[in-house]
Amino acid sequence: MGTETAAFDYEEERKNFNWDVPEDYNFVNTIKEWATNEKKLMAVTEHPDGKIEKAAYCEVWDNAMRFGNILRGSGIHKGDRVLVILPRGTDVYVASLGIWAIGGAVVPSTIMLKSRDIDYRIMDAGAKALITDDPAVADEVDAIKDRIPEINLFFSGQREGWRNYEKEIYSASTDLNLETLNARDLLAINYTSGTTGAPKGVLHNHSLMYCFDRLNRYYWWNTRSDELCWATTEPGWAKWYWGPFGAVLNAGATNFHYSGRFEPEKWFELLDKWNINKACFTPTELRAMATIEDADQRFDLTELKVILTAGEPCTPGIVNFFDEKFGVSVREGYGQTETCVIACTLPGMKIKPGSMGRFTPGVEGAIVDPDTGEKLPSGEKGTIAVARDHPMLFKGYHNKPEKTGECFVGNWYLTGDLAMLDEDGYIWFESRADDICISSGYRIGPFEVESAVNSHEAVIESAMIPSPDPIRGEVVKVFVVLRKEFEPSEELIKDIQNHVKKVTAPYKYPREIEFLRELPKTISGKIKRKELRVTEFETKMDVIEKLKEKGLWQRAD
DSSP: OOOOSOOOOHHHHHHHOOOOOOTTOOHHHHHHHHTTOTTOEEEEEEOTTSOEEEEEHHHHHHHHHHHHHHHHHTTOOTTOEEEEEOOSSHHHHHHHHHHHHTTOEEEEOOTTOOHHHHHHHHHHHTOSEEEEOOHHHHHHHHTTTTTSOOOEEEESSOOTTSEEHHHHHTTSOSOOOOOOOOTTSEEEEEEEOOSSSSOEEEEEETHHHHHHIIIIIIIIIOOOTTOEEEEOOOTTSHHHIIIIIIIIGGGTOEEEEEOSOOOHHHHHHHHHHHTOSEEEOOHHHHHHHTTOTTHHHHOOOTTOOEEEEOSSOOOHHHHHHHHHHHOOEEEEEEEOTTSSEEEEOOTTSOOOTTOOOEEOTTOOEEEEOTTTOOBOOTTOOEEEEEETTOTTSOOOBTTOHHHHHHTEETTEEEEEEEEEEOTTSOEEEEEESSOOEEETTEEEOHHHHHHHHHTSTTEEEEEEEEEEETTTEEEEEEEEEEOTTOOOOHHHHHHHHHHHHHHSOGGGSOSEEEEOSSOOBOTTOOBOHHHHHHHHHHHTHHHHHHHHHTTOOOOOO
């Protein structure tokens, strides 16, 4: 078993912590410093065909400077936004750093997005360019060219109507005049799902990366520069900024990536083969891995110091499995796209399986009454909140000031997640205060799913809820009211599912569909999703009870 290199005195860390974000801080300078070491590896990527791709900090830096010159020569300057739709691998580091080097802002986007998702992000963010290496993504962009402004399109290879990123980057100069940046300059616009309305663009400045260094890198991950770290998130999600950027590159450590699909045994195999030191997996991945009872007899995880997890509630069964089989701690962290790590279990801190830990040193947090903002005592359920002037908080939702305002009550930013504090200050997740479904770590809002379902010719209206699932924790379920000329059938269910996969990112498709004659509604016509959700939980009580027996269920409702 690998040994963690630190053990923090929690109370001392909280007592002595001081925030002092340097005025001239920007993430580009951090990478520039690590790039002076020609031998230091930034990333190692293994592909399913066995191909291994390695990139040093200095190599990524040089190519990023080339890309920066290409962008600047294309009329893209400080403050402009660029959609980055790239998979795990070297190119996403090059593209992101090149954008930041000229003062641009990255709009991270998953490769699973469809035309309508890409269209929305281009228009809402006001993007000046887009880069991808995925033919399927390029097809989706080509399908909306007549609806979007003319922007610079970069493809990694030859493609009609697109600029050849590979060809251009190797003929560009590495001599780039870096844009003068400070901590208040825009870093990224991350889109996140909400209960109502289209996805919200979360604005973060370069100061976010400083906060990631102080909180995520130092306390939660406790990353060292000689470590090989594996976070299974992909670049389209905020967790990429939490982990591969925020916790790993800040430390000058090395990221490992695997570009293939998740398989529990493959994950064990890769941990063993590469001697991974720090791993950050979703509870869904860990839940599936914990079903391999003889894993400790088949795989050597001696170099693995810790497993980190976030994105959905972790459960005691997962924690106990890895502790008993491998002697490896599973330490949970909690936060949102709008924040850094709000709470976690620090190295050396007692792990309470099922708890997300305590408020991270440097974080003024509390459990509050969401209506009044009043702090609640231990044992009372309320909303997890962070002081509204905290430096890690997002700078608002792009073009949505009213949505930004809804997040704040008094002196607090409200996460919308319900929890309780115990007598030791540990936080116990209770439930979400909205109808968001978190499935396999994906955050999925009703509006996005229902909009896609409702665009099917057979559907009058629909309502999405999260439904308990033994592997994914929750899955998207949709209740559908059909037009009178259509009848419920298994064929129609499959047709609606396939339709949703075509019009929006496939991870949002409803794995379960149930037909109703009408949806329950309030007098004002608002859908009673909670009523549907409670009924669903009662129907699946046998599933929930089995999960509880294994310590794999935590949500309350």
